[in-house]
Amino acid sequence: MPELPEVETVLRGMENALLGKCIKAVKINRYDLRMPLPQDFGQRLTGKSINALERRGKYIIMHIGDNIHVILHLGMSGRVNIFPPNIPYKAQKHDHVVVTMGDGACFAFEDARRFGMVYIAEGSWKLEKRFASMGAEPLDDWSGGELYESLKNKKSPIKSALLDQRVVAGLGNIYVCETLFRALIDPLRLSNSITAKEAGDIVKHSRDILIEAIKAGGSSLKDYKHTDGSLGYFQHSFAVYNREGEKCSNNKCASNISRIVQSGRSTFYCSSCQK
Ligand SMILES: [Zn+2]
Incomplete structure (x- = not known):
């Protein structure tokens, strides 16, 4: 999607x-x-x-x-x-x-x-x-403080909370998985366990990843093409998404990328790096 x-x-x-x-x-x-x-x-x-x-x-x-x-x-x-x-x-x-x-x-x-x-x-x-009811635009007005406030009473996993368009607008499965890997946060963690510093990390890394992905013209997996029919190429930069069983991209880590299912959606993550 x-x-x-x-x-x-x-x-x-x-x-x-x-x-x-x-x-x-x-x-x-x-x-x-x-x-x-x-x-x-x-x-x-x-x-x-x-x-x-x-x-x-x-x-x-x-x-x-x-x-x-x-x-x-x-x-x-x-x-x-x-x-x-x-x-x-x-x-x-x-x-x-x-x-x-x-x-x-x-x-x-x-x-x-x-x-x-x-x-x-x-x-x-x-x-x-x-x-x-839509949440903040991650490239504009989103802050760690705002994210922390919206998570602190939530019991859902952080992965699910970030997919909720009322928490933040525009993120989907790919960019949430990539953001949590870069922020070193376990996607199974409950939202109310995320600290203010971690909320700030999520905001910063998601913004970085979104900007990089826009520069690459997005990610073309199945159907997505540009308006002129050309393809995006950020899919070649995925650290975890669609990489189940591959070695973690962190040089100091010997683990492979795992895939689990959360709320019916695949989550890709490194169980060693992400705490
Ligand atoms: Zn790792």
């Missing part, structure tokens, strides 16, 4: 190709998406400009015209494929929404598994429950 670095990379691709441009046509191949599209979806967007794009957690918000906010979530397998004006649109089987801009550029929302979402937020999008 695309996490913060992958969504940020898609956002930057969209900004480069679409910002300030006017929507000429919207073609909808499928209305019955996870959030069903209203019949007038295309009509409401046509003739309006994409004035701003931003990311909140794993969501992209497209600000269109004076007061339309289109929310985009890639789900498990969603992609945004962008074709510049000089390159003809090439349809994919699961292109659900195809938008053509006034200058001939075009973008398609493709989602084979249909866990993704594209919808118009009515009224103020920030007041929607999913955004109103």
